[in-house]
Amino acid sequence: MTPILLFFFLYLNTLYLTRCDATVSGLYKNITSDEDVTETQHATCKIATEELVASARASVTRVLTGACNAKLIDERLQTLEENLCKELKEIKMLLHAITENRKRSTKLANIYNNDYYEDENDGLSSRQSEIDNFNNTIERISSVNGSTSVFFYYWQIKRFDEKLASWKTARSERSSTFYVGQNGYAMYIKVTPRYFPDGTVFIGVGLTRGRHDSILEWPFSHKIRLELLDHSPVQTRQDRRSRIWDPSTLCSEYFWGRPKLTGEPDNPECVGLSASRQVFFPNLPFSIHPLSKTMRYISDRDGAITIKLTVYL
Ligand SMILES: *[C@@H]1O[C@H](CO)[C@@H](O)[C@H](O)[C@H]1NC(C)=O
Ligand SMILES: *[C@@H]1O[C@H](CO)[C@@H](O)[C@H](O)[C@H]1NC(C)=O
Ligand SMILES: *[C@@H]1O[C@H](CO)[C@@H](O)[C@H](O)[C@H]1NC(C)=O
Numbered sequence: 001m002t003p004i005l006l007f008f009f010l011y012l013n014t015l016y017l018t019r020c021d022a023t024v025s026g027l028y029k030n031i032t033s034d035e036d037v038t039e040t041q042h043a044t045c046k047i048a049t050e051e052l053v054a055s056a057r058a059s060v061t062r063v064l065t066g067a068c069n070a071k072l073i074d075e076r077l078q079t080l081e082e083n084l085c086k087e088l089k090e091i092k093m094l095l096h097a098i099t100e101n102r103k104r105s106t107k108l109a110n111i112y113n114n115d116y117y118e119d120e121n122d123g124l125s126s127r128q129s130e131i132d133n134f135n136n137t138i139e140r141i142s143s144v145n146g147s148t149s150v151f152f153y154y155w156q157i158k159r160f161d162e163k164l165a166s167w168k169t170a171r172s173e174r175s176s177t178f179y180v181g182q183n184g185y186a187m188y189i190k191v192t193p194r195y196f197p198d199g200t201v202f203i204g205v206g207l208t209r210g211r212h213d214s215i216l217e218w219p220f221s222h223k224i225r226l227e228l229l230d231h232s233p234v235q236t237r238q239d240r241r242s243r244i245w246d247p248s249t250l251c252s253e254y255f256w257g258r259p260k261l262t263g264e265p266d267n268p269e270c271v272g273l274s275a276s277r278q279v280f281f282p283n284l285p286f287s288i289h290p291l292s293k294t295m296r297y298i299s300d301r302d303g304a305i306t307i308k309l310t311v312y313l
Contacts, residue, residue, distance in 0.1 A: 108139050127229050127306055131156075138181050138313065149313040151180045154229075154306060155189050161303035164201070164280060167193045174266075177208050180311050185220055186210025186259075189307055190269060199277040203228065203307055204269030209259040219256035220247055223312040226273045228305065230296045238296065240279065244312070245271045280305075 107130075135154040140147050155175045157163070163173070172192040179186055186208045195202035207220055224247070228240040247256045251270035259267050280298055297305050 104133075107133060108141060127231060130154075131306070136178065151184070151309075151311040151313060153178055153180075153187075153189075153309040153311075155309070156304050156306050157191055159303045160191075160193070160305040161280075161298050164193045164277070164298075169194045169197050177210070177265075179210060179212070180222075180313070183212045183215070184210075185216060185222075186213070187309070187311075188266060189226075189309060191305075191307070195274065201275045201277065201280070202272050203274075204272030205309055206269035207256065207259055207267045209261070209265035213258050216258075218258040219253045221256075222247065224271070225310045225312075226271075227308040227310070228273060228275060228279075228297055229308055231299050231306075232296050239308075240273065240275060240297070242271070242273045 131154045134152045136152070138149050138151045140149050157173060170192060171194070172190050175189040177186050177188050188206060188208050190204050190206070192202045192204075194200070203226055205224060205226055210216075223244050225244045226242045230237045230239050232238075247270070255267055255270035257267070259265055280295065282295065299305070
């Protein structure tokens with residue numbers, strides 16, 4: 001590469017000048033042009049470091065001849081500097097891209113392992129950046145066994161505290177229909193604040209009629225999981241997660257088959273997550289730990305709860 005060679009020769013040249021100045025200074029009196037400078041260098045360098053210079057001589061000559069040696073070197077150095085700056089800039093951009101990518105995949109890995117650590121400064125809800133990043137997305141997750149795709153969906157139920165307090169047994173709220181990916185299955189989540197008279201809360205998930213049903217495979221065979229998200233800071237967080245349900249081993253085709261073409265669009269829910277009332281209103285009057293006084297699952301901002309659905313594709 002020219003820049004490296006150039007440096008090498010410059011170095012040689014300096015070496016020569018320092019070594020030869022004293023011994024052969026007489027020659028300088030006879031210098032009439034730059035070409036002569038070159039000749040002089042050849043002669044004296046032979047004395048100093050004969051072998052080394054012999055091999056480099058041709059190139060040194062090339063670099064140092066001409067009327068504007070200093071100017072030429074200056075220019076070359078400038079070009080070198082510019083190129084270096086340009087390359088450094090590119091490297092910086094590359095590094096930036098790589099870090100961004102890494103950040104996202106770390107987030108993804110954490111969210112997958114239920115260990116998501118968002119920026120604590122988002123101020124809204126402590127789960128908001130997770131939702132912003134992953135709601136309604138399909139993500140590829142690499143593991144030792146290769147990679148799998150996972151669909152995430154988040155549903156927020158507003159003023160859940162009121163519903164929990166006042167809704168009669170079996171009254172429920174259904175999410176809007178959403179699709180698992182672009183041409184995927186249509187699904188819904190349904191929450192029943194008082195599923196049994198004792199107040200058990202039930203969050204179910206099911207299939208519903210969708211635009212792509214005719215091209216999809218039936219029965220639905222993807223494993224799914226539901227979670228009730230904890231809004232507390234990550235250190236004390238305890239999301240309530242269901243196990244991973246496998247449709248092929250749970251319920252019948254009545255639940256996982258293609259939804260009916262007419263009439264009620266929703267298949268009934270086969271699986272769901274249930275939680276007792278105490279989960280939502282922990283009764284810990286004697287606790288001195290400040291966090292245990294706050295509600296984990298109900299947002300103290302707007303009384304909402306957040307459900308997360310994972311579909312393993
Ligand atoms: C300068 O070089 C010429 C030959 O190129 C030589 O005749 C002359 O003696 C030299 N002068 C000095 C001062 O060395
Ligand atoms: C990888 O595959 C093996 C055997 O198929 C299975 O037991 C294991 O749980 C898989 N690991 C992951 C991380 O999926
Ligand atoms: C997730 O995305 C869907 C579709 O864009 C949206 O309707 C829903 O409100 C989002 N969920 C949350 C918790 O923001």
